[in-house]
Amino acid sequence: MGRPSKPLLDRERITTAALQLVDEKGEFSVPQIAKKLGVQTASVYHHVDGRDGIVELLRERVCEAIDPTPLKSPGLPWEEAMAAWARSYRAAFAAHPKAIPLLATSPVRAPRVLEQYELAAGLLLDAGFAPADVMPVIIGLDNVVLGSALDLAAPETMWEPADETVTPRLAEALAAMGAAGRPDRAFELALRGLIAEARGLLLA
Amino acid sequence: MGRPSKPLLDRERITTAALQLVDEKGEFSVPQIAKKLGVQTASVYHHVDGRDGIVELLRERVCEAIDPTPLKSPGLPWEEAMAAWARSYRAAFAAHPKAIPLLATSPVRAPRVLEQYELAAGLLLDAGFAPADVMPVIIGLDNVVLGSALDLAAPETMWEPADETVTPRLAEALAAMGAAGRPDRAFELALRGLIAEARGLLLA
Numbered sequence: 001m002g003r004p005s006k007p008l009l010d011r012e013r014i015t016t017a018a019l020q021l022v023d024e025k026g027e028f029s030v031p032q033i034a035k036k037l038g039v040q041t042a043s044v045y046h047h048v049d050g051r052d053g054i055v056e057l058l059r060e061r062v063c064e065a066i067d068p069t070p071l072k073s074p075g076l077p078w079e080e081a082m083a084a085w086a087r088s089y090r091a092a093f094a095a096h097p098k099a100i101p102l103l104a105t106s107p108v109r110a111p112r113v114l115e116q117y118e119l120a121a122g123l124l125l126d127a128g129f130a131p132a133d134v135m136p137v138i139i140g141l142d143n144v145v146l147g148s149a150l151d152l153a154a155p156e157t158m159w160e161p162a163d164e165t166v167t168p169r170l171a172e173a174l175a176a177m178g179a180a181g182r183p184d185r186a187f188e189l190a191l192r193g194l195i196a197e198a199r200g201l202l203l204a
Numbered sequence: 205m206g207r208p209s210k211p212l213l214d215r216e217r218i219t220t221a222a223l224q225l226v227d228e229k230g231e232f233s234v235p236q237i238a239k240k241l242g243v244q245t246a247s248v249y250h251h252v253d254g255r256d257g258i259v260e261l262l263r264e265r266v267c268e269a270i271d272p273t274p275l276k277s278p279g280l281p282w283e284e285a286m287a288a289w290a291r292s293y294r295a296a297f298a299a300h301p302k303a304i305p306l307l308a309t310s311p312v313r314a315p316r317v318l319e320q321y322e323l324a325a326g327l328l329l330d331a332g333f334a335p336a337d338v339m340p341v342i343i344g345l346d347n348v349v350l351g352s353a354l355d356l357a358a359p360e361t362m363w364e365p366a367d368e369t370v371t372p373r374l375a376e377a378l379a380a381m382g383a384a385g386r387p388d389r390a391f392e393l394a395l396r397g398l399i400a401e402a403r404g405l406l407l408a
Contacts (some may be wrong), residue, residue, distance in 0.1 A: 026230035026305060098305055101230060104354040105301060107364045117363060118371040125373055131380030138377075139355060139390035140397075147351030150308040151343065159321060160311045167322040169329055173342075176335030186343035189405075193344075193397030201393075 011047055013037060015057040019096065022058065026098040030054070056110040059103050063113045065092035071119035078127040079195050082141060085120065086191055090145045090152070097153035100146055129202055137198045144194055148187040158182075215251055217241060219261040223300065226262065230302040234258070260314040263307050267317045269296035275323035282331040283399050286345060289324065290395055294349045294356070301357035304350055333406055341402045348398055352391040360386075 017036040021028035030051055034041040048054050070076060070084035093100055108114060117138065124134045164171040221240040225232035234255055238245040252258050274280060274288035297304055312318060321342065328338045368375040 026302070097309060098230070101302055101305055101354055101357075105358045107359050107362055109364050109366065111366070111370070114363065114365050114371050114374065118374045121371075121377040122373040125377065131376055132382070134377035135381040135386070136389040136393055139386065140394040143348055143351030143355055143390055143394050145351065146354060147347030147349065150305060150350060151347055153305075154309045155311050158311055159318065160313045161318050162313065162315070166315070167318050167325075169326040170318065170322045172335055173325040173329065173338035177339040178336070182339070182343065185340040186347055189340055189401050190344040190347050190394065190398050193399070193401035194394050195397070196400060197393050197397035 011057060014044060014047060014054065015061050018054050018058055019061055019099070022099045022102060023096055024098070026101065028054070052106070052109075055102065055106050058099060059108065059113050060110045062092055062096050062099055062103065063089075063110070063116070065095065066116060068116050068119055071116065071123055078123050079199065081123055082120070082137075082198075083191055083195060085116075086141050086145050090149050090187065093146060093149035094152035097150055100150060104142075104146055127202065129198075133198075133201045137194070137201070140194050140198075141191075144187070144190045148183060148190065151183045151186065154183075156182075215261060218248060218252060218258065219265050222258050222262055223265055223303070226303045226306060227300055228302070230305065232258070256310070256313075259306065259310050262303060263312065263317055264314045266296055266300050266303055266307065267293075267314070267320070269299065270320060272320050272323055275320065275327055282327055283403065285327055286324070286341075286402075287395055287399060289320075290345050290349050294353050294391065297350060297353035298356035301354055304354060308346075308350055331406065333402075337402075337405045341398070341405070344398050344402075345395075348391070348394045352387060352394065355387045355390065358387075362386075 014033060014037070017033045018028045021032055021036070030044050031041045033054070034044045037044070048057065065088075066085070067088040068085070070081040070088075073081065076084075093103075108117070120138055121134050124137060125131065129137065159170060159174055161167045161170065218237060218241070221237045222232045225236055225240070234248050235245045237258070238248045241248070252261065269292070270289070271292040272289070274285040274292075277285060280288075297307075312321070324342055325338050328341060329335065333341065363374060363378060365371045365374065
């Protein structure tokens with residue numbers, strides 16, 4: 001009997017199964033992954049560095065969609081570079097909103113993701129930021145991006161008062177907003193605000 | 205046989221059971237709640253307006269911890285009122301980070317929560333905001349608050365490079381940040397930025 005041309009189990013397939021579980025339920029367990037792949041739980045552990053290792057594989061998979069190019073484009077002003085990175089980062093996480101709490105609350109160890117933070121930190125240091133200001137700016141950007149990625153996954157109509165006469169001013173604001181571009185306007189406002197505030201730190 | 209002095213099942217107990225499930229796993233199902241309470245699934249449905257009704261009970265429970273006072277303090281400038289509300293809102297959700305994706309992606313119908321948005325919309329309209337600008341400001345604030353609430357639930361050490369020589373600039377920025385107040389500085393930066401940007405809309 002020849003060996004099968006594809007291994008029954010590999011890190012790619014484990015990551016795909018874990019992401020399917022997370023997209024569905026916001027969580028995964030190693031036995032659930034094993035069940036999904038039709039193998040023993042112990043076989044899964046054989047391929048990965050424990051449960052935490054699977055979280056990092058998930059992080060790499062979700063973050064593959066983030067374009068790091070703006071962070072390494074020497075001619076680009078740091079404001080534009082950070083904004084472009086943030087937009088791409090937001091789109092990547094908006095595709096997997098249920099993964100957000102899991103990934104946002106476990107430490108980043110995935111080398112290819114750390115590399116993006118290395119580029120962002122280098123960009124801000126090169127722009128003249130005090131080292132103590134760099135992480136607050138990056139984390140502030142993380143906050144805006146992840147909060148907004150969740151909003152992109154929200155229903156079109158987010159506020160549904162049973163009786164609009166009880167909340168007339170909210171009704172007025174909702175009617176005036178229009179449907180188009182709701183999450184985008186809020187995100188761009190928060191992003192612009194953060195970058196302006198960061199510029200303030202730089203000039204202080 | 206007399207009736208028990210407390211009903212076996214009421215909305216408070218259903219809400220508590222649902223929140224325990226969500227805090228643990230980020231999700232709940234009606235059969236899981238029934239199992240937790242030792243009753244039939246149908247009995248749970250008898251007390252609530254379906255699964256969506258339970259989501260709204262959860263929202264009310266989490267949002268009970270938000271202090272709406274700043275939104276109805278006539279002497280307070282709108283900037284301070286919104287910032288104080290945002291800080292209280294962030295603390296309430298940081299206590300239940302796994303509830304964030306569930307609540308952020310289902311429409312708000314809970315009357316007591318809609319009331320807070322009514323106050324916020326009224327505050328901004330009274331401050332002179334164009335009606336079309338009110339929701340983008342409120343949603344931008346939501347984004348910053350929810351992203352930061354997730355960050356409050358993150359581990360102290362969020363970036364763990366295996367080899368710091370590969371990410372020297374990130375290491376420099378992390379070392380300079382110090383441990384204390386990491387999430388707070390980022391949140392205040394993003395919050396200040398959003399409010400300044402909103403002020404810009406008001407003056408435009």
